[in-house]
Amino acid sequence: MITQARSTLLFTTPIVKGFIQAKKGRQRRRAINFFWLGITGVVTVLALVPLFWIIGYVAVKGAPAINLAFFTELPQGMGSASGGVLNAIEGTVLLTVLSGLFAIPPGLLAAFYAVYHPNTWLGIALRFGADVLSGVPSIVIGLFGYALVVKPAGHFSALAGSIALAVLMLPIIIRTAEEMIKLVPKNLRAGALALGSPEWRAALQVTLPAAISGIMTGFLLGLARVSGETAPLLFTSLGNDRFEIGRLVQAGFRSGQSFPEILYNIIQQPVDSLPLTLYKYTQQPFPAQIQQAWGVALVLIVLILMFNIAARYWVSRQAAKNRG
Amino acid sequence: MTLIAGASLLVVALMLAIGGLLIQDSTGARQVFGWSFLLPNLGSTWNPVTGQFQGWSFIYGTLVTSLVAILIALPMSLGIAIFLAELSPGWLRAPLGTLIELLAAIPSVVYGLWGIFVFLPAVVVRAGAFLSETLGKIPLLQVVFMGQIPSSGASRLAAGLILAIMIIPTITAVSRDVFRAIPMAQREASLALGATQWETITRVLIPYGLSGILGAAILGLGRAVGETMAVTMVIGNSLQGSYSLLLPGYTMSSVIANEFAEAVSTLHSEALIEVALILFGFTLILNGIARLLVWKIGSRTVEEARA
Known part of the structure; x- marks a missing residue:
């Protein structure tokens, strides 16, 4: 008034x-x-x-830099126009998938907590924590990854890089999932509970399927965000221009390692990523590397546009479902 | 049940762990340099060889580049938000909003690459030359506009301009939502009294949503303060003591990005972690204020809608 x-x-x-x-x-x-x-x-x-x-x-x-070798070969050293960025492509995929695996399950669970217990001390601390995390500069998260993983282990690794990226992704996942779970009509959950279903089952089999399209959007936006990040990787995954998953797998099989051992070995390697390669190449005086940097930028933009378009598709699906 | 509580605890623990590790790992530097690390001092030293570290030039760099960014981005974003929320025809609203949001999706390194090879030579070098010709001659303003911009364009001005582009989507999105949350009755009452649409916007809608708009601006400022890669690539990374926008400088995030991997001593890396701690504190405070402001307008509008 x-x-x-x-x-x-x-x-x-x-x-x-x-x-x-x-x-x-x-x-x-x-x-x-x-x-x-x-x-x-x-x-x-x-x-x-x-x-x-x-x-x-x-x-x-960027278009002139793109050819078959760009996607299938390792870098041939500074100053060389031949060779590609296979290491960075595989590294980006590995880092993005791993960070998704680390961030999505706890993020989703925390979102359920934030919706079901908004006024407990933990609920309030959780939402505050997610807000704080979303504001932490990515370079600081990189230092955190260094202190948490690299320093104790004594070496840079894909594991450290993907943990740093997961910290970056976590608040995005929580926030989107929280919004989407809130939009699911309460009656659905109440109905399931009234039929005697335990709480976890109501969440998993009733609420989650009803909100899944919207939650997918959060995953995709989170993945889009981390696949373009450089700063958290500078002191965690560092870079590795000989990284090739195929070669590591072959070497592992030859020396008789089991599948989990090979996997463990892969994530313990330092790896490159597309944004990291782009940054390093722009620090070089060689025209060939600058040329490739434009190619990397093109691949990155296409990749991130695809993530964003897919995210919008899932949003529209969720909107249609909420209306119906 | 325990599982979801555990996941929530993890998030809270992460927040505490980041602050805790930064405090713990910077202990040495904080003990050696004390408050002199933070003091405004144009001749502040940062010498890894002699082990003398003071952070003022980075703090100044971060503050001034973010200030340039917000001065440019805030009026522009407000204009865009007004256009999107009040003027745009319905069919144009969604695609325009999407395009503005895409500005936020472009990776920081791509901004940096485009900045170095396109934006700096084409825009920043000319703007810098113009500013040093005009404002550089005015006595007091000379401090921030003195010197000649380098031929590459790498300068604090370049970082500020790139940051402005990068934070426009953040400020636009939040202030657009603020405008949309204002009850229609406010507009109708004003227009019914004969006010023009622009008068309605400046004298009714903006005062009504002021706290939310301020929140949006501070949220944008928080993004600018923490932004690393694009700034590192265009600011020139130089320690020369000057306040000029037209000369190369350093920000807190860019010195960490540049030096941490090659830190020459424990004290050096501790000093860099202290810089990170200050940066963390900055963004914590800015985000706290912004959330408070945005949340205030949100809850007020909900109450009034109920009444």
Whole structure:
């Protein structure tokens, strides 16, 4: 009430004056109106200029770098135009998948907790914690990964990198999943509980399927975010231009290792990723590496656009389901 | 039940562990340098060889680049948010919103790459030359606009401009939601009294949503403060003592990115972790204020909608 009265007062004075003023004043107010409304349209267009500039420029400069070797060969050393970035592609896939595995299960569980127990101390601490985590700079998360994994283990690894990325992804997963679980009608869960289903079963078999499309969006946005991140990897996965999963698997089989041992060996290696390679290549004076950096940028943008388009598809599916 | 409580505890523990590890791992540097690490001092030293570390030049770099970013991004984002929430025809709203959000999806390193090879030579070098010709001649402003921008364009100004582009989607998205949360009756009342649409926006909607808009701005500032890769690639990473926007500098995040992997001594890495601790504190405070402000407008609108 008070705010409404105040905002009324705020503009009645000028309006009264406006009536007293002659036609000239009305024209002036109209002109000001059109001018500023026009400006909002202009800045909207202006803000889109960098988007198209970046995407267009990356597409034009990056396309010539893309060929079969780009996807299938390891780097041939600095200054060499041949070779590719297979190590970085495999590293990105490995890091993204691993960080998803680390972040999605606890993120989803925590989201259920946030929805079902919003007012307990843990519920409040959880939402506060997720807020804090989402604001922590990615470079600080990188240092955290270093202190938590690299320093005790004594070496850089894909494991350390994916743990850092998982910390980055966790709040995104929690927030989206929380929103989506909240939207599921309470009656569904109440019905399941009334039929004698235990709480975990109601969550897993009733609420989760009802919200799954929306939750998928959160996963995809989280994966999109981490697949483009560089800063958390600088001191955790470090980089490795000889990394090749196929070779590691072959070597493992030859020396008679079991499958879990091979897997363990892979995640203990330092790895490169596409953004990390891009960053390193721009630090080089060699035109061949700059050329490849544009190619990497193109692959990254396409990858992230695909994640975003897929995320939007799942959102629209969830919206359709909530309506039906 | 225990499982979901455990997962929640993990999140809380992570938050505490990040702060705790930063505090613990910076103990040595904090003991040696004390508060002098934070003091504003143009001649602050950062010398890994002699083991003298002071953080002011990085703190200044972070503050000034974020300030440039917010000064440019806030008015633009407000304009975009007004356009999206109040003016845009319905069919244009969703695609335009999506495009603005895509600006946030482009990886930081891609901004950096585009910055180095395209944006800096085409825009920043010219803007820098213009600023040093004009504002660089005015006595007081000289401090921040003195010197010649390097031919590469690498400077604090470049970092600030790139950051502005990067935080526009954050501020736009939050303030657009703030505008949308304002009850229709507010607009109708104002328009019925004969106010133009622009008068309604500036005298009714903006005052009504002010705390939310401030929250959006601070959230954007928090993003700018923490941004690493794009800034590291365009700021020039230089320790020369100056306050000029037109010269290369360093930010807190860019010095960590640049030096931590090659830290020459324990004290050096501890000093870098102390920089990270300050950065963490900055973003913690900014996010706290922003959440409080955004949350306030959200809860108020809900109450009024019920009443």
